[in-house]
Amino acid sequence: MSVLIKGKELSEKIVENIAQEVKNYEKKPGLTVIIVGDNPASRVYVNKKKTTAEKAGFNSAVIELPEDVSQQELETHIDVLNKEDTVDGILVQLPLPKHISTYDILERIKPEKDVDGFHPINVGRLVIGLKPYAVSCTPFGIIKLLEENNIEIEGKHAVVIGRSNIVGKPVASLLLNRNATVTVCHSKTASLRRICMQADILVAAVGIAKFVKADWVKPGAVVIDVGINRTEEGKLVGDVDFEEVSKKAGYITPVPGGVGPMTIAMLLANTLELFKLHNNL
Numbered sequence: 001m002s003v004l005i006k007g008k009e010l011s012e013k014i015v016e017n018i019a020q021e022v023k024n025y026e027k028k029p030g031l032t033v034i035i036v037g038d039n040p041a042s043r044v045y046v047n048k049k050k051t052t053a054e055k056a057g058f059n060s061a062v063i064e065l066p067e068d069v070s071q072q073e074l075e076t077h078i079d080v081l082n083k084e085d086t087v088d089g090i091l092v093q094l095p096l097p098k099h100i101s102t103y104d105i106l107e108r109i110k111p112e113k114d115v116d117g118f119h120p121i122n123v124g125r126l127v128i129g130l131k132p133y134a135v136s137c138t139p140f141g142i143i144k145l146l147e148e149n150n151i152e153i154e155g156k157h158a159v160v161i162g163r164s165n166i167v168g169k170p171v172a173s174l175l176l177n178r179n180a181t182v183t184v185c186h187s188k189t190a191s192l193r194r195i196c197m198q199a200d201i202l203v204a205a206v207g208i209a210k211f212v213k214a215d216w217v218k219p220g221a222v223v224i225d226v227g228i229n230r231t232e233e234g235k236l237v238g239d240v241d242f243e244e245v246s247k248k249a250g251y252i253t254p255v256p257g258g259v260g261p262m263t264i265a266m267l268l269a270n271t272l273e274l275f276k277l278h279n280n281l
Helices: 007-022 040-055 071-083 102-108 120-127 137-148 168-177 192-196 259-278
Strands: 030-036 059-065 089-092 157-161 181-185 201-204 222-225
Touching (some): 030 040, 030 071, 071 089, 137 168
Parallel strands (some): 030 089, 157 181
């Protein structure tokens, strides 16, 4: 049976450590989240981010905008936050309505306030091996889980299933920067199962419930499940067939309670770093 990589416990520890550090500062880190429309899942995520930020002693705010908000109006809100000294991190909750250009909105945020690490400057710095102002939160959380569990990255073959800008590409860069040999797979990859079987570290971020089966996994491999999928019965499951793969892998993240909690913890870690940057701490 695999060793469970538990993100819930680690995330709580990280948030508590951040809260203890924030107590030392007279001024508090400021995080503002913009949500457009009334997507139920997005609203749950935003509320969780706000609650956790406040728990850590941050000044946290949410700007709620209607589904039909114009591109220009959304950009104006970002421009105001870019100039606001009390705001260290700006996050625009994705996905945005189809009439809004997501790339233009993400680029509108100042790189040094881009707490999600999505600005082209932050992405570019990550790719070439320089320190970004912030690293995309979920990939950052994945690396933290590996490091905290003393899992060797250097020299290992890491396979990432999924090439999204939010998880797949940045986690591939983070692993590469730590001297892993990285293969990125996607919907057009031939012989996907054969490639996955070669992985020492397998990251599944494809968005399909129980997509990765036990016969895709090398015995003893580290399996990181980024997926959050809801079955017809309402149960949350990952991109990995946990019941079967956990009998074969050396380490595995559960869903829920694995990668998910780390995302918000690293959001707070990013905000704290930006706060320190802005205040020369």
